[in-house]
Amino acid sequence: MDKEVRVRFAPSPTGGLHIGGVRTILFNYLFAKQNNGKFILRIEDTDQSRFVQGAEEYILNCLEWCGLTPDEGQGFGGNFGPYRQSERKNIYIKYAQQLVAQGHAYYAFDTPVDLENKRNAIPNFQYNQATRLQMRNSMTIPHEAVQSLINEGAPHVIRIKMPENENVYFNDLIRGDVSFDTHQVDDKVLLKADGMPTYHLAVVVDDYLMKISHVFRGEEWLPSAPVHILLWKYLGWDNDMPKWAHLPLILKPDGKGKLSKRDGERLGFPVFALDWTDPKTQEKATGYKETGFLPQALNNLLALLGWNDSTEQEIFTMQELVDKFSLERVHKGGAKFDWDKAKWFNAEWIKKLSAEELLPYVKDVLANKNINAKDDYLKTIIDLVKERCVLLPDFYAQSHFFFTEPKTYDMDALKSKWSDEKGLFFNDLISQFNQINNWDGVDLENVFKELASAKAIKVGELMLPFRVMLVGGKFGPQVFLIAEIIGKQQTLARIAKALETIKL
């Protein structure tokens, strides 16, 4: 029987969450849901020097906003906890010691100064099979001396002993057969002097203990894979080894290298899921959420960065992604990021969602501008303007005139071909509109057109000024609908005020 699908997202909480990380979460999530499996969140915080206040909470907020909720893990419960590696410190030591006893790892007593000297003496120094016999470790120090150093509490680490002249092979679900020559891999530290495991040891031990069936992670982890695979073997866990899938990178828009936070700053688009402020440097990075993306749009665009379903379809609901996602259709090559395309996804999702679904997002946008309106009124307006919105803040730009009268006018548009005759038209329009009791857009249009024809002015010449009077500029939905929605009193007041302004 196939084992239960259990996948994990295992971030190190060291800063904001790059969209590449969100895509890793998404692929994990889709695969888990598709296979009735479990999606697990594990916090990999064993590197205390990289600890960043607030970063773990930030990751949880990202997961929540994206709607990619783990089934198990830090903050979500489960039978394989604790799910924060710093709380599992005592678990790892025995595995490191087992590796030493088996001859697959060794104690190394080199001080930071020793290592610094070596780095200065040897260009591109690596602690590996070529250099380890020149270092202070249990391969060069007699056994008894090693024991006394340990008993005395001399600071030491445990390093993996990379085998000589071997190739490590594995099958990657995206890349196919991959092999590494062990000469190219250094003797990575497994257990640090403070007794904490490094990522390499902790990730293998925890993937084993948490019964992880598949590892989906970014391509940047590929060079670490041989170390992990050897550890799985040395610890005797070959039969339980997860299947590997290294996801293609998200590339800069020009395709030259991995998309970085700096590219976002340089080119003016977000690279993180949510806003992030580094607590030490106060450096800020903007997020998709705060820029005005719907989580559905971010998930959708990320799914298509590296995957497609072999058809032309581009807009997918989460359920469709769960049904259609397949690892066979994840590309090997990196996927170029395209900001215009990203915005297109958001515009499509704004059109696709109902006014009811958009309501909470639009309320937030308007509340930021101190506009609070009744839900029913808002829903009518959302339906009228959503086709014109690309990012959520566009709802303000496209609809503020429904809530407040224009503060400025596009005077060029208002005055273009202006004449006294047109001024008289709008004066008369005020009196005519004043007599209407059933305030309905269709009736308003009829009255407007009849008056224009009585005065022998082309309707086309009057529509633009009328629009500018009501909204301030050359934008917005059908103008008689706007008049209907803002109501009689506002319409008359706005025409009167605009006429005053034109005279000035």
Ligand code: GLU
């Ligand atoms: N802690 C690693 C990270 O920060 C996890 C890599 C992996 O999934 O193995 O991405």
